[in-house]
Amino acid sequence: MAKVMDQQPASLDVARIRQDFPILARTVGDKPLVYLDSAATSQKPRQVIGAITEFYERHNANVHRGVYTIAEEATALYEGAREKLARFVGASDPACIVFNRGTTESTNLVAHAWGRKFLREGDQIVLSMAEHHSNLIPWQFAARATGAEVRFIPVAEDGTLDLSELSSIVTERTRIVAVTGMSNVLGTLPPLAVLSEAAHSVGAVFLVDGAQLVPHARVDVEATGIDFLTISGHKMLGPTASGGLYGRRDLLEQMDPFLGGGEMIREVWLDHATFNGVPGKFEAGTMNIAEEVGLAAAIDYLEGLGMDAVREHEKQLTAYAIGRLVEAGATVYGPRDPEVRGGAVSFWYKEVHPHDLATILDQEGVAIRAGHHCAQPLMRILGVPATARASFYVYNTAEEVDALVDALGKAEDIFG
Amino acid sequence: MSLEDLYKEVILDHYKNPRNKRDLPGAVLSCSRNNPLCGDEITVNALVEDGKVLEVTFEGQGCSISQASASMMTEAVTGRTVEDALKLVADFRTFMEGKLDPSEEEFGDLMALKGVVRYPVRIKCAVLAWDVLQEALDERDGTAAGAAPHSG
Numbered sequence: 323m324a325k326v327m328d329q330q331p332a333s334l335d336v337a338r339i340r341q342d343f344p345i346l347a348r349t350v351g352d353k354p355l356v357y358l359d360s361a362a363t364s365q366k367p368r369q370v371i372g373a374i375t376e377f378y379e380r381h382n383a384n385v386h387r388g389v390y391t392i393a394e395e396a397t398a399l400y401e402g403a404r405e406k407l408a409r410f411v412g413a414s415d416p417a418c419i420v421f422n423r424g425t426t427e428s429t430n431l432v433a434h435a436w437g438r439k440f441l442r443e444g445d446q447i448v449l450s451m452a453e454h455h456s457n458l459i460p461w462q463f464a465a466r467a468t469g470a471e472v473r474f475i476p477v478a479e480d481g482t483l484d485l486s487e488l489s490s491i492v493t494e495r496t497r498i499v500a501v502t503g504m505s506n507v508l509g510t511l512p513p514l515a516v517l518s519e520a521a522h523s524v525g526a527v528f529l530v531d532g533a534q535l536v537p538h539a540r541v542d543v544e545a546t547g548i549d550f551l552t553i554s555g556h557k558m559l560g561p562t563a564s565g566g567l568y569g570r571r572d573l574l575e576q577m578d579p580f581l582g583g584g585e586m587i588r589e590v591w592l593d594h595a596t597f598n599g600v601p602g603k604f605e606a607g608t609m610n611i612a613e614e615v616g617l618a619a620a621i622d623y624l625e626g627l628g629m630d631a632v633r634e635h636e637k638q639l640t641a642y643a644i645g646r647l648v649e650a651g652a653t654v655y656g657p658r659d660p661e662v663r664g665g666a667v668s669f670w671y672k673e674v675h676p677h678d679l680a681t682i683l684d685q686e687g688v689a690i691r692a693g694h695h696c697a698q699p700l701m702r703i704l705g706v707p708a709t710a711r712a713s714f715y716v717y718n719t720a721e722e723v724d725a726l727v728d729a730l731g732k733a734e735d736i737f738g
Numbered sequence: 739m740s741l742e743d744l745y746k747e748v749i750l751d752h753y754k755n756p757r758n759k760r761d762l763p764g765a766v767l768s769c770s771r772n773n774p775l776c777g778d779e780i781t782v783n784a785l786v787e788d789g790k791v792l793e794v795t796f797e798g799q800g801c802s803i804s805q806a807s808a809s810m811m812t813e814a815v816t817g818r819t820v821e822d823a824l825k826l827v828a829d830f831r832t833f834m835e836g837k838l839d840p841s842e843e844e845f846g847d848l849m850a851l852k853g854v855v856r857y858p859v860r861i862k863c864a865v866l867a868w869d870v871l872q873e874a875l876d877e878r879d880g881t882a883a884g885a886a887p888h889s890g
Binding site: 681732 | 803
């Protein structure tokens with residue numbers, strides 16, 4: 323009972339894209355894999371896998387240290403990745419990119435190296451109630467260490483952020499506003515320019531959790547007024563443990579170091595040390611070199627597709643999925659309008675608990691996420707212990723949405 | 739691997755008609771825990787006297803496996819000595835590790851959960867209520883540290 327959209331998104335040649343992802347050719351049991359969990363991690367094209375292999379086979383050496391040929395090659399590839407990532411997010415200065423394992427490490431870096439230095443008792447940290455734990459727990463730690471207070475922008479009934487009280491939530495005591503660029507549960511895209519303006523109007527800095535945003539939409543940190551942007555490489559076709567942090571250069575320079583060790587120093591004595599400039603002072607020890615080189619290949623791949631086309635494809639797929647899920651009797655959370663949301667679609671199907679649903683869908687080859695999505699406070703607002711979530715990326719098709727909806731019927735057969 | 743092995747009639751029956759799912763006024767032991775993996779919450783209440791488990795109830799919400807397992811557990815441990823109940827908890831865990839092949843007579847309805855062993859992610863769901871029961875019973879002995887480590 324396949325029911326395909328009248329027209330495929332014209333902007334991306336999805337059939338051709340799928341050829342680049344070896345894992346999409348595999349089966350689960352005897353069913354083709356339908357991968358609808360890209361919000362957790364994306365699949366990797368052979369161009370990325372190949373870049374990692376080539377790095378290890380031809381250029382592997384530690385960076386910034388050796389004076390021999392392959393060390394220079396490795397350094398050039400690693401620094402080249404930094405330039406690419408800077409350009410990809412609209413940063414004109416590559417030194418504003420700090421490499422690390424991704425968004426969680428980046429938020430912890432800012433909460434520690436910026437937070438411990440600049441937050442004082444009575445200062446305010448403003449988050450939204452839709453944050454992933456990775457943009458909540460580091461701020462709880464920072465608040466406990468400094469005596470600062472964490473305040474929250476509420477979530478409205480329709481899943482958007484409720485900004486009606488923004489001017490009383492963001493005050494003269496606010497030092498940082500840190501919000502998700504796109505909710506991993508609701509798909510919500512908060513109005514970043516408005517929030518940036520609100521933060522800057524009181525002299526606060528503005529951090530965006532880019533885990534879900536950067537892989538799916540064009541981001542321009544300078545045009546939008548983003549002071550810190552956390553970036554997850556593995557959610558944007560890159561390897562796990564790739565990605566990093568964009569930080570405004572003056573902020574990075576004022577901050578204390580984060581991890582101590584080799585490479586982040588300038589001069590070391592037995593009882594003290596001076597530190598490297600940015601971004602080196604935040605890159606202690608041997609870094610995730612091959613991963614960042616792999617991320618550069620992922621950026622090339624995405625730029626080849628065009629981020630506007632990526633966004634357009636996901637908008638169409640998301641609208642189609644929401645329509646079909648609702649029609650099938652599912653409760654869908656988050657905004658309905660694809661213009662203000664991304665392709666992470668949380669739902670609850672009739673009486674079937676998400677965990678049971680995910681197990682049943684897996685038998686049909688359909689991989690979705692079930693759980694609280696590392697957003698327990700938001701789950702309490704929604705009034706559910708968990709949701710099922712389907713999320714989309716460049717390689718997903720309307721037929722896969724149909725496979726999801728068809729598989730829901732199996733769950734009803736068992737639990738109905 | 740078929741879904742029928744997992745979602746047996748007995749499990750669906752306990753899920754849809756849970757036994758002993760209620761508050762237990764006068765319970766001497768009560769413990770709550772949630773499954774950090776999925777957010778499911780469960781509370782187990784136990785009435786224990788003279789080393790005997792007189793009554794056990796549970797509250798909370800969760801998937802069919804966690805709810806059915808909790809329901810079956812309340813029936814399985816009621817009337818046992820605490821020592822015996824704790825042994826069943828240990829046996830159930832070993833059963834979920836696929837390292838115990840109990841008789842129908844010993845395990846009764848619990849046998850229906852055998853299929854869960856083949857779904858490693860779901861074992862946590864099946865064991866949740868049992869972990870909480872052990873915590874409640876250990877609390878009585880003042881050995882709360884004896885509860886199994888809970889991952890997720």
